[in-house]
Amino acid sequence: MTSESAMSDIAAQGAGPGPLREPGKARLRSLLETVATNRPILLIVLILALMVVMTILRPDTYPRPANAAVVLLDTAQTAILACGMMVLMISGMFDLSIGGILAFSGIIAGMASKDLGLPAVVAFAAGCVWGGLLGVVNGVLVTRFKINALIATLATLSIYRGLLQLLSGSGVSNIGGGFTVFGQTKILGIYSPFWFSAVVVVVFMVLVGRTRFFRQAYYIGGNSRAAKLSGINVDRTVFVFFVIMGVLAGLAGALLASRLNTAVVLAGQGVELKVITAVVLGGASLSGGTGTILGAFLGVLFMAVLQNAMIIAGVSPFWQLVVVGLVLLMSVGFDQAARGRSRS
Amino acid sequence: MPEAGAPLAQPMRLLVRNVVKVFPGVRAVDDVSLELRRGEVHALIGENGAGKSTLMHMVAGVYVPDEGVIELDGASTAGLGEQRTADAGIAMVYQERSLVGALSIAENVFAGRQPVGRFGLIRASEMRRQTARLLSELDLSLDPDTAVADLSPGQQQMVEIAKGLSHDLKVLILDEPTASLTINESRHLFRVIRRLAAQGVSIIYVSHRMAEIFEISDRVTVMKDGRVTGVRDTQATSHDELISLMVGRELVFEADPRRAAPEAAVALELRDVAAAPVSSASFSLRFGEILCLAGLLGAGRTEICQAIFGLRPIQRGSMVVMGRELRPRSPAEAMESGISMLPEDRKESGLFLDFDITDNIVAANLDAYSRSGFLSRPAMREVSGRYTQTLRVATPSIDRIVGTLSGGNQQKVLLAKWLVREPRILIVDEPTRGVDVGSKADIYRILRDLAAKGMAILVVSSDLPEVLALAHRIVVMAEGAVVGEIDAAGATEIAILELASPKAKRSDNADQEAA
Numbered sequence: 001m002t003s004e005s006a007m008s009d010i011a012a013q014g015a016g017p018g019p020l021r022e023p024g025k026a027r028l029r030s031l032l033e034t035v036a037t038n039r040p041i042l043l044i045v046l047i048l049a050l051m052v053v054m055t056i057l058r059p060d061t062y063p064r065p066a067n068a069a070v071v072l073l074d075t076a077q078t079a080i081l082a083c084g085m086m087v088l089m090i091s092g093m094f095d096l097s098i099g100g101i102l103a104f105s106g107i108i109a110g111m112a113s114k115d116l117g118l119p120a121v122v123a124f125a126a127g128c129v130w131g132g133l134l135g136v137v138n139g140v141l142v143t144r145f146k147i148n149a150l151i152a153t154l155a156t157l158s159i160y161r162g163l164l165q166l167l168s169g170s171g172v173s174n175i176g177g178g179f180t181v182f183g184q185t186k187i188l189g190i191y192s193p194f195w196f197s198a199v200v201v202v203v204f205m206v207l208v209g210r211t212r213f214f215r216q217a218y219y220i221g222g223n224s225r226a227a228k229l230s231g232i233n234v235d236r237t238v239f240v241f242f243v244i245m246g247v248l249a250g251l252a253g254a255l256l257a258s259r260l261n262t263a264v265v266l267a268g269q270g271v272e273l274k275v276i277t278a279v280v281l282g283g284a285s286l287s288g289g290t291g292t293i294l295g296a297f298l299g300v301l302f303m304a305v306l307q308n309a310m311i312i313a314g315v316s317p318f319w320q321l322v323v324v325g326l327v328l329l330m331s332v333g334f335d336q337a338a339r340g341r342s343r344s
Numbered sequence: 345m346p347e348a349g350a351p352l353a354q355p356m357r358l359l360v361r362n363v364v365k366v367f368p369g370v371r372a373v374d375d376v377s378l379e380l381r382r383g384e385v386h387a388l389i390g391e392n393g394a395g396k397s398t399l400m401h402m403v404a405g406v407y408v409p410d411e412g413v414i415e416l417d418g419a420s421t422a423g424l425g426e427q428r429t430a431d432a433g434i435a436m437v438y439q440e441r442s443l444v445g446a447l448s449i450a451e452n453v454f455a456g457r458q459p460v461g462r463f464g465l466i467r468a469s470e471m472r473r474q475t476a477r478l479l480s481e482l483d484l485s486l487d488p489d490t491a492v493a494d495l496s497p498g499q500q501q502m503v504e505i506a507k508g509l510s511h512d513l514k515v516l517i518l519d520e521p522t523a524s525l526t527i528n529e530s531r532h533l534f535r536v537i538r539r540l541a542a543q544g545v546s547i548i549y550v551s552h553r554m555a556e557i558f559e560i561s562d563r564v565t566v567m568k569d570g571r572v573t574g575v576r577d578t579q580a581t582s583h584d585e586l587i588s589l590m591v592g593r594e595l596v597f598e599a600d601p602r603r604a605a606p607e608a609a610v611a612l613e614l615r616d617v618a619a620a621p622v623s624s625a626s627f628s629l630r631f632g633e634i635l636c637l638a639g640l641l642g643a644g645r646t647e648i649c650q651a652i653f654g655l656r657p658i659q660r661g662s663m664v665v666m667g668r669e670l671r672p673r674s675p676a677e678a679m680e681s682g683i684s685m686l687p688e689d690r691k692e693s694g695l696f697l698d699f700d701i702t703d704n705i706v707a708a709n710l711d712a713y714s715r716s717g718f719l720s721r722p723a724m725r726e727v728s729g730r731y732t733q734t735l736r737v738a739t740p741s742i743d744r745i746v747g748t749l750s751g752g753n754q755q756k757v758l759l760a761k762w763l764v765r766e767p768r769i770l771i772v773d774e775p776t777r778g779v780d781v782g783s784k785a786d787i788y789r790i791l792r793d794l795a796a797k798g799m800a801i802l803v804v805s806s807d808l809p810e811v812l813a814l815a816h817r818i819v820v821m822a823e824g825a826v827v828g829e830i831d832a833a834g835a836t837e838i839a840i841l842e843l844a845s846p847k848a849k850r851s852d853n854a855d856q857e858a859a
Contacts, residue, residue, distance in 0.1 A: 212710045212714040215719055217700075220694040223693070226693050226694055226696055226707070227696075228675065229685070231674075231675045289696070317758045
């Protein structure tokens with residue numbers, strides 16, 4: 001609800017019960033409510049606040065371009081994955097196998113370049129396509145065999161990780177052959193993975209915000225029965241979303257291999273929880289129907305800024321974990337409280 | 345005048361005095377008093393949003409009144425909360441059931457207070473024995489170990505009542521109890537209500553269905569806009585008086601004056617269609633006609649609509665839509681052939697309750713508002729504004745979340761969602777279930793206008809007065825098959841019921857008529 005309509009609601013109540021509220025207070029309250037219930041705005045406020053505080057606390061080390069470049073590069077992988085995860089979560093699904101897909105696709109891209117001697121572009125594309133294929137497997141399991149997404153992707157996570165180690169043992173090191181161009185090029189002082197992620201985020205913002213096909217995600221997550229009865233092909237759409245998630249995880253995997261010049265077997269371990277945390281911070285709910293790509297990106301950015309701030313402030317890694325967990329709980333709790341108030 | 349007609353000879357079972365409940369922006373219940381005699385069946389009626397549910401939730405201890413007193417047998421129930429109010433003997437059977445499907449009847453009846461023996465272990469056999477006794481009191485021959493999910497809606501409701509009986513039941517609140525019951529199950533419920541009343545249990549019966557109120561209740565309290573507008577002895581009042589107390593104006597549903605079945609071209613024809621559990625359905629629907637499918641619950645009416653709309657495979661027979669054979673495998677295919685369908689359960693499968701009006705209205709027609717895949721929000725808002733106005737959806741804005749609208753307005757949004765497709769054939773399953781009287785009249789008028797403009801309309805309804813008011817022709821189904829057709833001009837409720845009742849159960853129906 002926008003602040004205007006919240007205001008007009010209050011006005012419409014007119015001679016309602018209770019003491020008259022001071023208009024200034026009411027405005028402040030509705031502003032606070034807007035901030036609390038509009039996740040992107042809340043995240044922007046928090047990110048800015050964190051930056052201001054850190055600039056005051058650590059004026060020498062924090063507010064520097066080099067540090068900003070580090071933070072942005074840090075967001076790249078998570079942001080790419082968060083776009084696909086947000087689409088899935090809007091439609092009430094999610095994918096726990098993305099870490100496995102990421103590592104597997106990196107290996108495939110690395111092997112294609114080093115062992116098969118394919119041109120770098122082809123090898124890079126092969127990584128993305130391989131990710132898409134693994135997404136097809138997830139999509140088939142969930143939409144065709146009707147296996148719950150949690151269980152299906154938990155199983156494929158294990159399968160993908162196992163298979164990739166069978167295939168490549170310890171990974172592919174020193175890929176070479178120009179393959180590093182995708183991950184090690186610097187534009188405007190920031191490494192290319194960030195620019196890849198920026199393009200992905202912008203494209204997905206348009207797709208999810210404006211296109212018919214992606215809009216279906218909201219209907220499916222909001223009420224999948226009603227979506228089906230509205231003529232939406234629920235299974236096919238969800239299937240495509242899993243494939244897209246796979247392609248994005250493949251892209252992230254190929255990028256990581258390119259940046260490190262090495263495809264690591266254990267790449268992306270635990271990334272699924274990091275991504276889901278960011279996406280939930282960005283406004284997604286496990287039951288589906290809500291969330292935006294902007295929210296997902298801001299969730300990712302907030303996590304990165306927070307982590308960076310804690311590192312610079314010298315917070316121990318264990319406390320960092322505790323803080324991340326608390327932030328997640330608080331953001332969701334805050335939202336629930338605000339919703340509960342406006343609903344009752 | 346809540347004070348009227350309350351002789352003090354009998355002690356009051358339940359006293360509600362000057363109760364007020366305020367939610368932000370609305371006085372949901374405003375200075376309401378209600379007196380419930382021992383063994384009385386007291387109907388509570390009013391349009392959606394009149395405050396009935398809020399009042400009942402206060403009686404059941406779910407809400408705490410802001411002002412006023414509620415006393416059960418002279419003792420205040422203030423602040424007891426839901427569980428202890430139930431322990432005190434007030435049980436509420438909700439429209440949405442509060443049972444756990446995977447658990448057995450016994451476990452549901454004794455949820456949270458199973459009889460325990462030493463070491464706090466549940467005494468399953470004792471629980472089963474007690475449940476069996478309660479079930480037999482309700483004339484139910486069910487095994488207490490049966491999973492609740494395997495029961496019919498009517499049986500599930502009886503389990504809820506058994507749950508109430510397992511306490512020392514003094515007040516039983518039934519909220520729209522017959523909404524999902526078959527006629528036989530409703531009969532059974534009424535017998536149980538009468539028996540409980542004879543045993544001194546007081547019953548509050550919340551319902552939209554006038555016929556039932558006249559059949560079962562001793563007194564009626566009418567609410568409107570959070571206040572009581574009248575209390576009447578049922579014997580001394582009339583249908584029209586109650587309606588006018590509810591809406592503040594006289595409102596009678598007359599049959600459509602332009603009622604001759606049209607001679608237009610056939611829009612939809614079914615020839616001996618089988619789609620399990622429907623064994624054989626044949627009928628035809630013409631343009632400009634409202635055809636009602638009547639029958640008991642489980643007769644296969646909803647299922648045949650699902651088959652027409654591509655939700656249920658057609659196993660045999662043929663379906664012809666506007667001269668072309670069609671066997672839709674998905675709603676999308678049926679929609680392409682000009683068919684729209686409003687499902688019966690608008691909350692579960694019709695609407696997106698968390699989304700706003702616009703997002704709901706465009707849901708089935710996204711293609712129309714997109715150019716090369718990109719959606720135009722202005723075009724969507726334009727159409728939603730237009731339809732919200734034509735269908736008279738009462739809302740301050742098209743940005744309102746649909747879940748916050750009243751049942752009648754939700755139904756209109758659902759109607760709009762399907763009318764924006766400009767269908768040639770419109771299927772409406774239970775057009776006015778859970779809809780207030782005012783919206784009901786609006787919906788009837790809309791459907792008649794659409795038919796007059798040439799749309800072919802197929803209506804499924806369990807509400808016989810509705811069938812008689814809307815239909816040009818009535819097709820009756822029983823046990824999965826079409827069993828007859830009645831011209832609406834001479835139709836009566838008795839004639840429809842006569843056809844609709846499965847042959848084996850005729851005797852039950854006969855004693856209903858005798859009653």
